[in-house]
Amino acid sequence: MPSAFDFAPFRRSTVGFDRLFELLENSASGQSQDNYPPFDLIKLGDNQFRISLAVAGFSQDEIDITAHQNQLIVSGQKREDGDATYIHRGIANRSFERRFGLADHIMVTSADLNDGLLSIELIREIPEAMKPRKIGIGSGETRRLDAPSRDAGRPKRASKQLQDA
Structure with missing residues (x-):
């Protein structure tokens, strides 16, 4: 459409x-989109984020997390419990797949499953080539804005007039 x-x-x-x-x-x-499982997006700092998914009833080996081409895919496949006879089944037991679009330079750093919550930690790491840099006029040299200049720490030479005096 x-x-x-x-x-x-x-x-x-x-x-x-x-x-x-x-x-x-x-x-x-x-x-x-299916709203299962519910999730929270949390901003921890300027460049740190967390996705928390409610995956009660799923174990670590039933959940798969894949980061591929600016997309994070979290899927769960529940195994059948053949030995149990349920009178009522209220806990969700269905398979799921959640997709999250990731901005450029967002990397997954870790994932943890604790108390039915899957927490996925993310960080934005901007490469050196993408950081701002100072362009010198007429000198033909470039340097990062936060880098010290080449002349920092060098003693200044006296001009020719001062040396002749």
Whole structure:
């Protein structure tokens, strides 16, 4: 189903944003997502995040976490308990798959299952090449903004006029 908003004018005037427009079109298309299992997104710091999923009844070996091409996929496959005879089954026992879109440079650092909550820790690590850098005018040299200059710590030479005096 096409989106109600036309992104064509933006596509014509931008370069490299194809993935962003595809995400916007897919989210705006009204795809109904299953709300199971419920989850929380938590911002722990400027570059640290946590996803907490309620996966009561699932063990570690029944859950699979995969990070691939800016997408985090969490899936669970419950094994059948053939020995038990249930009178009432109120705890969800269905398989699930949750997908989370990850921004560039977001890395999964760890995952932990405790008390029915699956916690996935994420961090944003910006590569050195992407950090701002100072461009010297006329010197032909570049350096990172937070790096000391080459002349830091060197004694200054006296000018020729002072040396002749």
